[in-house]
Amino acid sequence: MTDIIVKIMVEVLGILALATKEIKQGLAKKYLKKLAGRTDIEDALGRLDKLTHDEALMATAQVLKISHNIESKVTRVDDQVMAVDSKVKLIIEDGKEAKTTANEARIVMQQTANAVDQVKSSYFPSSCSGSQMRQDLRRWLSPPDPSTNHNIARGTHHSGTASWFFEGSTFNEWKSSGSLLWVHGKPGSGKSILCSTIVQDIEVMCEAGLANMAYFYFDFRDTTKQSRHNLLLSLLIQLSARSDPRCDILFSIYSTHDSGARQPSDDILFHCLKGMVSLPNEDPVYIVVDALDECPNTSGMPTPREQVLDLIKDLIGLSLPNLHICVTSRPEIDIRSALEPLTSLCVSLHDQSGQKKDIIDYVSSVVRSDTKMRRWREEDKILVVETLSERADGM
Template structure:
């Protein structure tokens, strides 16, 4: 045996005890327990790992949805297809101090703004010319002040949107997109799904915009939304239904919405049933505001001061006969400003027109016969510009407008002979003729006349009145003074009056004559031999027409109303073929303008001109008498097919193609299989110039060496080279 020492001495251990201490059954039991614990531990570890992986995946998913500030800005700009901010600026400047305050005293307003009442919707309606839009601009300022001065920690947001006849669109998408961008900017939150749509280049649908807005609303306690002129959406029924959804759907319970419109039946039928509060503009308070406006104008206008002794009488008469219409009172004041003596004033006050229709009839009747054609051309250009696919709704540059209307009437005739009388007009003369029909907004000479929605603009009102000297350094932008002017020109009323029927302008006639003028002036533009021709489409008449031409097909000119005859649409297709033909001298101008489009931050997808080839290479052919005509037609076909085709103007493009095939005597497949080669101008800030220099022709660089644009080579059949 062995002896082992312990704390109390020695103890003898037998040999049996030094052997394996466990019996077989005991060992098996312990091994089974170890195996069980091992499985339990492995299961626990596996669960922890799985949980950690899920956490990592969740974190990665969250990171993928995290949007940088720069990306947010880009996505917000992407959403802002129609920016109404300049309309708010311009409209609020028309607001007369101390007017519209009657609205603030109404319980309907107080309940809506405070949120103390469960009804979160307010509808303001009234006839045309009653000042609904100016009132809306005033209320928007009040809401913004309310949000800015709310208690710390309260999460309030404000968004507004102006529908406008010149947009000529269904306002649902633009309204929701703008509201979403404004709410997102104010909360600094943008849903990840919106970024994924942006990354895929997808245009968000109405349901997708609604879902994104629902997520943004989680960041707010209340979002005030003001929508002006619901009735000017085209069609209006879609927007009415969307507003009803925002009012009734609990997903949008945090939205408090205020709308304005005319009291049309289809709007009243819906809003009257679901809106919690309704306010009519036909009330005594509106007349009080008209009195304040008239009083202010009488006191401030240099020309109206002459009738100081008659001020009270003028004020009383205009208020009494205005029938609540600010526009009517404003037009009468403008007429009185032009009067020369007291006898004319007396006659005018005793013979005031009864409504806006009679007012516009008198304005147009007073235009002298020698000026009528010019005024008609001006109206076509102003309205045509406002309805065209363009960067801005700020109006058309006044100098460009004068030049375009002048060219329509006289072309280059006034320059062709030194003995010919110069009958050209200027901006001052334009204001004299059209002051009551058009609004002139001035842009400070210190700011670029970029036509963008952020330009500083103001309605031109001066003490000197019509005929005052205009600063040569100031840029003016021109638009229709009020929607009712366009409505009058398009109405059946004007046709029934022989004295003014010459000015009747249906939508189809405006579109046809404006498009014809734009195409003709583009085709007749001076060629660019040395790369120095003007490229600013905002100020230069030729650059404007060259740039806008590619967008004219979206007007559905051969589908629009019966007042555009087949022969007229066919004539327009012929002009379009000349516009797209690279063999015509004006085509050389496109290259410089395309470079500007590629590099100008104000450029937009509406400039379809950017899709056209910038230039073609000459192909060497064995028998030019046989192939050269086909090659020229093939180049024209490539240009036509390079314009992004949508449903809205696909039919017009097909008409152009059919006319091209008829003129060259070839079928479609023959031209599609003709080989062409050349270059396209592409915005190149994202391109590594060293990647493959062989595919590039010319590149433009910034001072730091970054590429602003490049010309990408193409070669192949028309079918292979057309814009995808």
């Protein structure tokens, strides 16, 4: 592919060199008269015609493999063709006797410029300027949809839940500095509900154009939400959905994989994610991951959970001030060992009085809204609320 482009440029530059030589010598009229009859120019134009028609058509079949540095070379050739065209216009004004030959030269140069334009437009189509390419990228990667888990968690959210968390210094410090926030708690302590509320809070920033976010819910009931690979796929699609520069990065991976005919490896996906979160002059990136403990840790070397923990370590190791990562999980030993050394921003839901109040408020809401419990005596309702809240222990 590169050879074909280079050949086209060589032939065009060869013609330009011959024209420039004659013009610099002040032999414009003589040159124009000789142009149609010069065998070296005719041979060059013939070779160029063959390249820009036969081989260029064949080359466009592999359009998406051309790198962007070739585009700049073709653009420079296009500029040079336009410059010569301008010189030809000046030559036309030099005498009527050369007009016919000059027009022929202009036609040749215009055809060359058109050929270059055709190659440019074929080889470098717009990547992420519209929704169609984003749809193609989504179909190619086919990531699991975390919004299903998010909507379930939001459906069980009780008004006022986690207000203590969002008013605290830990959450605000995490939002303002590139860092890791680890929220842990026992099963049933409200981690997923809290996670969904964090997502909602960041979503407000995204809607205002102040941030870019991707989130993911691991789920022991859904095998598509239990691996690093699918986590990466989901994050990449989400981050590219609202950012053209980040979409262009993913598009380049799509291009080098035969326009989606092949699937990328985890290493390539990570480098793609690294490129997205490292872009300068872009909005801050927030990555929220819920229920890491529901990623399996029973088989494999490394296990799926170890792979995810390594991914988090690698991202934090980039030390990017605009990258904010939040992880929720049970306080299992392997997760604690991996995450505690990475951050001082840790929140234990089991130790939070605000979280205990959230549990009491939730139990009270259920007891008082249930049609059967409404008929109970008030003292019985209070007893149930106190008993369940005290013995819940996160469940």
